[in-house]
Amino acid sequence: MPELPEVETLVIQLKQRIQGKILSQVTVIDERILESDPKSFTRDTREAKVLKIRRDGKFIGLELDRDRIIWFHLGMTGRLYWMKPSDEKLPHTHLLFSFADIQEQLCFRDVRRFGRALLTATDPESFPEGVRLLGPEPLDISADEFTKVLCRRTGRIKSLLLNQRIIAGLGNIYADEALHRAGIDPRKRPLRLSRKRLCDLHAAICETLKEAIASGGSTIQDYLQLDGKGGNFQTRHRVYGHGGKPCAGCGGLIRKIVIAGRSAHFCPSCQQ
DNA sequence: TTAGCCCTGAGA
DNA sequence: TCTCAGGGCTAA
Numbered sequence: 001m002p003e004l005p006e007v008e009t010l011v012i013q014l015k016q017r018i019q020g021k022i023l024s025q026v027t028v029i030d031e032r033i034l035e036s037d038p039k040s041f042t043r044d045t046r047e048a049k050v051l052k053i054r055r056d057g058k059f060i061g062l063e064l065d066r067d068r069i070i071w072f073h074l075g076m077t078g079r080l081y082w083m084k085p086s087d088e089k090l091p092h093t094h095l096l097f098s099f100a101d102i103q104e105q106l107c108f109r110d111v112r113r114f115g116r117a118l119l120t121a122t123d124p125e126s127f128p129e130g131v132r133l134l135g136p137e138p139l140d141i142s143a144d145e146f147t148k149v150l151c152r153r154t155g156r157i158k159s160l161l162l163n164q165r166i167i168a169g170l171g172n173i174y175a176d177e178a179l180h181r182a183g184i185d186p187r188k189r190p191l192r193l194s195r196k197r198l199c200d201l202h203a204a205i206c207e208t209l210k211e212a213i214a215s216g217g218s219t220i221q222d223y224l225q226l227d228g229k230g231g232n233f234q235t236r237h238r239v240y241g242h243g244g245k246p247c248a249g250c251g252g253l254i255r256k257i258v259i260a261g262r263s264a265h266f267c268p269s270c271q272q
Numbered sequence: 273t274t275a276g277c278c279c280t281g282a283g284a
Numbered sequence: 285t286c287t288c289a290g291g292g293c294t295a296a
Contacts, residue, residue, distance in 0.1 A: 001290065058291080076290055077280080092280090112279045114291060130292075155273065164292080172290070221282090221289080260274055262290070 002074040003058060004138075004169030005212035006223050006231065010080055011055045013226040014062075017082075018050050022100040023064070033094035033110060035118035035128070044068055044119060056127075057134045057168035067122045073130065075114025077222040083107050111222065134168045138205045146202040150190040157193070157201075158186035159260045170205065173218055173240045176265045178205040180239045180249075185271045186264040187257075211236065239265040 002010075026045045031038040048064040055061070060080075062070040072080065082104040083089060083096075095108040095117060108117060120126040136145065149167065153160050160166050161175040170178070179186050181204035184197060193201075217223060217231030220241065224230055234241075238248055243256030247267035256265050 003291095073291085075279095075292080110279095111281070112290090114279065159273080162291085261276080263288095 001076050001171055001173065001220065002078065002217070002223050003171035003174050004055075005174070005209055005215075005233065006217035007055055007058050007060060007074065007169070008213050009217045009225055009231065011053050011060055014053045014060070014080070017102070017226070018062075018099060018106065019053055021050050021102060023048050023050065023097060024100045025096075025098040027096040027098075028094070029096065030094040033108070033113060033115065033117055035116050036120075041117075041119050045070060056131045057137070057164055058171070059128070059131050059134075061131075063122065069120050069122055069127075070117065071120065071128055071131070072108060072117050073115050073128075075110060075112065075116070077112045078108065078110040078115030079222060079224060080226055081107050081109070081224065081228060082226060130164065133165050135164060135166045137168050138170065138202070139209060141202075143199040143202045147195055147198045150198060151195075153190055155189065156186065156259055157184060157188050157190055158264050159262070160190065161205075162262060167205075169209075172262060172264075173220075173237070174205070174208055174212065176240045177237060178208045180266060180271060181208060183271055185268075186259055186266050239267060241265070 023045050026042045028034060028038045028042060034041055048066055050062050051065055052063040054063060058073060060072040084104050090109055092111045093107045093109040097106040118128060150160060158175055161170050182201040184201055212218060212233040215231055215233035216225055218233040219230035220234055239254050242254045243265050245254055247254050247270055249270045252267055252269045254265055254267050256263055
């Protein structure tokens with residue numbers, strides 16, 4: 001379940017390895033992962049130079065010369081990894097990218113195929129809808145803007161944080177963790193939260209995301225960094241995956257409930 | 273706003 | 285063999 005910190009970690013590592021490099025060949029193994037025509041995906045990227053790597057919410061974009069961008073969304077189990085010529089290709093590997101001057105191949109695999117890849121032009125109108133409709137990045141906006149975005153909404157705070165059109169990049173892990181840090185019950189509606197508490201939530205989100213990026217993200221099931229190493233932030237989770245265990249803050253039991261079809265973990269006494 | 277669907281592997 | 289995990293999309 002790669003969220004903003006996991007995707008940001010990959011983007012940092014991709015910048016170090018492939019920024020400025022030339023794509024020598026792109027191989028489509030399973031075209032079901034593509035939202036673009038497979039033929040043009042390989043044709044229009046061949047011999048292209050990677051000018052820049054960008055992150056928009058949970059999307060990764062490789063900006064190429066020739067006015068093209070390769071977009072990846074990792075869904076739940078999507079991974080980008082390096083494969084040495086001597087390595088055996090992992091099952092469920094759908095795309096291979098070879099670069100001039102790099103021996104290893106960059107691979108895109110996704111066991112559950114919730115992820116996707118596509119090629120677009122560079123004008124924002126051509127971007128994938130998921131990128132075009134993205135809400136603001138939590139780390140880029142002020143507490144005031146964050147409050148404005150949320151206060152008009154009537155849904156439950158947890159569901160709103162997961163909605164990419166409202167705020168970009170949060171998923172189940174970091175929404176639960178930030179709500180716990182801010183002491184807010186995930187079932188609460190923003191209308192019933194004071195401005196001060198929404199500001200606290202914004203601060204908690206930023207703090208959680210920054211710590212997670214510094215830890216290389218959270219490795220729970222599938223997520224690994226480009227070089228196959230795991231992140232470390234999972235050891236600092238306070239509620240996510242801790243249902244039925246004692247809360248580090250008060251010793252009470254952490255509850256796991258379902259809100260709009262998504263699991264939510266929280267401490268009923270610390271979060272009101 | 274929310275339920276259901278897609279998809280596959282892990283664990284009961 | 286069944287249930288669960290969940291990001292994002294669609295339909296109700």
